[in-house]
Amino acid sequence: MTAPLGFRAAGVTAGLKASGKPDLALVVNDGPLTAAAGVFTSNRVFAAPVRWCREVVADGALSAVVLNSGGANACTGAAGYADTVATAERLAEALDIDPQRVAVASTGLIGERLPMQLLLPGVTAAVAGLGADGADGGADAAVAIMTTDSVPKTAQVSVGGFTVGGMAKGAGMLAPGLATMLVVLTTDAVAEPADLDAALRAATRVSFDRLDSDGAMSTNDTVLLLASGASAVTPESAALTTAVTRVCQDLARQLMADAEGATKEIAIEVRHAGSEDAAVAVGRSVARNNLVKTAFFGQDPNWGRILAAVGTVPEDVAAFDADAIDVAINGVWICRGGATGEDRGLVDLSGRAVSVTIDLHAGTETATVYTNDLSHAYVHENSAYST
Amino acid sequence: MTAPLGFRAAGVTAGLKASGKPDLALVVNDGPLTAAAGVFTSNRVFAAPVRWCREVVADGALSAVVLNSGGANACTGAAGYADTVATAERLAEALDIDPQRVAVASTGLIGERLPMQLLLPGVTAAVAGLGADGADGGADAAVAIMTTDSVPKTAQVSVGGFTVGGMAKGAGMLAPGLATMLVVLTTDAVAEPADLDAALRAATRVSFDRLDSDGAMSTNDTVLLLASGASAVTPESAALTTAVTRVCQDLARQLMADAEGATKEIAIEVRHAGSEDAAVAVGRSVARNNLVKTAFFGQDPNWGRILAAVGTVPEDVAAFDADAIDVAINGVWICRGGATGEDRGLVDLSGRAVSVTIDLHAGTETATVYTNDLSHAYVHENSAYST
Numbered sequence: 081m082t083a084p085l086g087f088r089a090a091g092v093t094a095g096l097k098a099s100g101k102p103d104l105a106l107v108v109n110d111g112p113l114t115a116a117a118g119v120f121t122s123n124r125v126f127a128a129p130v131r132w133c134r135e136v137v138a139d140g141a142l143s144a145v146v147l148n149s150g151g152a153n154a155c156t157g158a159a160g161y162a163d164t165v166a167t168a169e170r171l172a173e174a175l176d177i178d179p180q181r182v183a184v185a186s187t188g189l190i191g192e193r194l195p196m197q198l199l200l201p202g203v204t205a206a207v208a209g210l211g212a213d214g215a216d217g218g219a220d221a222a223v224a225i226m227t228t229d230s231v232p233k234t235a236q237v238s239v240g241g242f243t244v245g246g247m248a249k250g251a252g253m254l255a256p257g258l259a260t261m262l263v264v265l266t267t268d269a270v271a272e273p274a275d276l277d278a279a280l281r282a283a284t285r286v287s288f289d290r291l292d293s294d295g296a297m298s299t300n301d302t303v304l305l306l307a308s309g310a311s312a313v314t315p316e317s318a319a320l321t322t323a324v325t326r327v328c329q330d331l332a333r334q335l336m337a338d339a340e341g342a343t344k345e346i347a348i349e350v351r352h353a354g355s356e357d358a359a360v361a362v363g364r365s366v367a368r369n370n371l372v373k374t375a376f377f378g379q380d381p382n383w384g385r386i387l388a389a390v391g392t393v394p395e396d397v398a399a400f401d402a403d404a405i406d407v408a409i410n411g412v413w414i415c416r417g418g419a420t421g422e423d424r425g426l427v428d429l430s431g432r433a434v435s436v437t438i439d440l441h442a443g444t445e446t447a448t449v450y451t452n453d454l455s456h457a458y459v460h461e462n463s464a465y466s467t
Numbered sequence: 468m469t470a471p472l473g474f475r476a477a478g479v480t481a482g483l484k485a486s487g488k489p490d491l492a493l494v495v496n497d498g499p500l501t502a503a504a505g506v507f508t509s510n511r512v513f514a515a516p517v518r519w520c521r522e523v524v525a526d527g528a529l530s531a532v533v534l535n536s537g538g539a540n541a542c543t544g545a546a547g548y549a550d551t552v553a554t555a556e557r558l559a560e561a562l563d564i565d566p567q568r569v570a571v572a573s574t575g576l577i578g579e580r581l582p583m584q585l586l587l588p589g590v591t592a593a594v595a596g597l598g599a600d601g602a603d604g605g606a607d608a609a610v611a612i613m614t615t616d617s618v619p620k621t622a623q624v625s626v627g628g629f630t631v632g633g634m635a636k637g638a639g640m641l642a643p644g645l646a647t648m649l650v651v652l653t654t655d656a657v658a659e660p661a662d663l664d665a666a667l668r669a670a671t672r673v674s675f676d677r678l679d680s681d682g683a684m685s686t687n688d689t690v691l692l693l694a695s696g697a698s699a700v701t702p703e704s705a706a707l708t709t710a711v712t713r714v715c716q717d718l719a720r721q722l723m724a725d726a727e728g729a730t731k732e733i734a735i736e737v738r739h740a741g742s743e744d745a746a747v748a749v750g751r752s753v754a755r756n757n758l759v760k761t762a763f764f765g766q767d768p769n770w771g772r773i774l775a776a777v778g779t780v781p782e783d784v785a786a787f788d789a790d791a792i793d794v795a796i797n798g799v800w801i802c803r804g805g806a807t808g809e810d811r812g813l814v815d816l817s818g819r820a821v822s823v824t825i826d827l828h829a830g831t832e833t834a835t836v837y838t839n840d841l842s843h844a845y846v847h848e849n850s851a852y853s854t
Contacts, residue, residue, distance in 0.1 A: 123775060123778040123779055124777075124778040124779075124780070124782065124787075124789050125774045125775055125777060125778025125789045125805070126778070126789075152771075154771065154775075155770075155771055155774055155802070155805055155806050155807070156806055156807070157790070157804065157805065157806035157807075160806070189771065190769075190771025190772065190774070190775060191770060191771040191774075191802070191806070191807055192807070298775065299771075299774075299775050299778065370757070370841075370845075370849070371849055374845070374846050374849035374850040375849070375850065377846065377850045378849075378850030380850065382577075383542075383578060384539070384541065384542055384576065384577025384578040384686075385577065387512045387542050387577070387578075387686075388510060388512055388541075388577060388685065388686050390511075390512060391510040391511040391512025391513070391686065392510055392511075393511070395511065400511075402511050402512045402513075403544070415542070415578070417544065418512070418542055418544065419542050419543055419544035419547070419578070420542070420543070420544075420578055420579070454757075454846060455846060456843050456846050456847070458757075458761070458846075459761050459764065459841060459842060459843050459845075459846055460843070462757070462758055462761035462762070462765075463761040463762060463764045463765030463767065
């Protein structure tokens with residue numbers, strides 16, 4: 081995230097987590113530009129920092145982001161929103177910038193107030209710890225936003241004289257319209273806010289929006305893209321979009337690989353759909369089906385459950401003839417024309433990577449949705465989270 | 468199911484199950500009427516017997532139902548459909564009736580042909596074993612349709628001189644637009660097929676359609692209602708609907724209580740919605756959320772996850788202000804106005820029954836959706852089912 085020129089970052093321990101692990105991160109854009117864009121959860125129940133971010137990113141300018149991992153600050157009412165504003169104001173004061181240039185992101189338990197007596201001094205400490213341009217504050221920040229993540233997640237792409245970097249957290253509640261996650265992307269490209277917004281929406285549509293780990297949409301999902309312009313390179317829109325997409329896809333893969341309790345990483349490719357949206361809808365329906373997910377945990381190539389999941393997609397969403405569908409698991413076409421195909425004994429599900437291919441024979445469009453299996457560890461981790 | 472006058476039933480072991488347990492059931496309507504109605508899965512991938520039933524019930528007349536529990540006969544192509552027709556023809560021949568008067572229902576694994584060399588002799592044996600009117604063939608039939616069910620499920624209501632009885636199987640894959648289940652309902656009331664159809668649709672809408680154990684919709688769901696007219700009582704439509712609804716609700720409760728691996732039976736009541744459909748949509752969204760379901764398994768009154776699930780319902784489906792929502796768990800209002808309410812420590816989740824009340828403050832309508840928790844046993848049972 082500090083690979084692009086013009087960015088500094090920090091990660092510190094403010095004391096929000098009982099574990100004593102790092103819990104507060106900063107990203108600062110030193111410019112010369114302050115262009116920015118953001119996309120957020122589509123959940124109608126959204127956290128105070130999401131409300132704040134939507135307001136401050138509306139004018140396409142951000143100079144800094146402060147993220148905390150010790151609490152979601154969601155469902156905390158007016159008092160919670162005031163906590164977010166106070167956080168932005170504290171960072172703005174320390175950096176001598178306008179609070180409207182400061183984005184705030186939070187993750188953790190829903191429904192509890194943040195311990196502001198710890199968080200605000202943490203902001204001050206993080207500012208003091210900001211690394212120099214190019215120093216490894218970026219790595220510290222990536223660690224400080226982790227919750228149930230087992231590893232920090234960063235990515236970068238350099239192409240045509242500019243760089244895009246990013247960090248992400250998220251390990252569960254990964255779902256459509258964004259996974260439960262916080263992502264900060266940085267670039268030293270020269271770009272207008274409108275270009276950043278277009279690149280970010282195009283990138284998230286084919287990366288984070290295609291993750292569906294457990295069908296649960298978060299209250300806090302936030303993806304921000306900040307441009308410093310420090311490379312002095314102005315890429316074509318397509319080149320910017322491609323670079324941002326590559327970083328988002330890299331981070332999305334890391335999120336899926338680290339999903340809570342998963343033993344399988346499952347890519348569901350839907351071929352020959354009438355539209356890309358139809359392909360995504362079919363893929364998502366399979367990705368969300370608990371009977372499919374438990375079957376993969378049991379290393380059972382249960383194509384009947386896959387077909388049954390496909391069949392729940394309404395006709396006005398995806399046209400297909402159920403008797404024409406082929407399904408392959410790890411390359412073996414065990415379902416042909418909606419009925420038994422090759423021998424299921426040929427399917428090897430012993431590895432972590434699983435590919436499911438669903439051929440609808442109903443058009444020309446293709447899309448891939450990513451999910452995980454449903455395991456004992458998922459149940460354990462999510463039944464014990466807040467107690 | 469044989470409590471209403473005019474019905475005989477049987478349950479036998481045809482040898483379809485490796486376990487050697489009973490696997491083939493018959494219900495015969497001796498009249499004088501042969502009026503009938505049916506509702507079926509809305510899954511676009513549906514089993515051969517569902518296709519057959521839709522055809523033969525279209526004229527509102529059935530004289531017998533044959534059900535097998537050793538295989539779903541779904542995703543089996545034209546050959547599987549021929550197996551269903553052959554099953555109906557065998558029973559019709561033995562009873563000397565028109566095959567078009569015979570409904571067929573199947574449950575078990577998807578994607579495998581039925582062993583017809585065992586099933587057809589089983590039909591003949593079951594006919595030979597048909598009990599006399601009022602004998603306990605009904606109990607045998609209820610056992611013979613079980614799959615992963617731990618107990619047989621029957622219910623009956625007698626009111627105003629007529630009786631409605633029924634049997635059901637289902638213990639997982641319980642989902643909207645019908646749970647995965649086979650249900651046969653019988654009545655000795657005098658009724659036209661149109662009245663039966665109206666009563667059945669009204670009854671299933673507020674019973675089986677309100678179950679959502681694991682969000683997975685089956686390929687085989689079938690609910691049939693047969694009227695013999697043997698009581699010579701012609702009830703008002705409302706009285707018939709009420710009696711059928713009571714039997715369906717009783718059976719639905721039994722299905723939920725026997726859901727695979729469940730440790731909790733969760734009733735989600737949504738109050739003050741703009742419409743009944745909106746209330747159901749909100750309840751179903753909560754019922755299907757794996758993070759909510761694992762929290763209940765962990766006896767964690769995690770209202771934040773409930774609110775986040777409510778927030779995923781689109782605005783055009785259910786109008787509400789997220790900041791106005793109250794949530795109670797087992798009577799404790801732990802969320803008020805979208806934020807923390809009473810002390811979560813007051814919620815006792817040690818019992819099997821859980822009530823969730825969600826007050827949207829957005830209208831006058833109420834609906835209740837029923838679900839289960841997501842447990843280690845669910846993962847175990849469904850990851851090992853076909854292997």
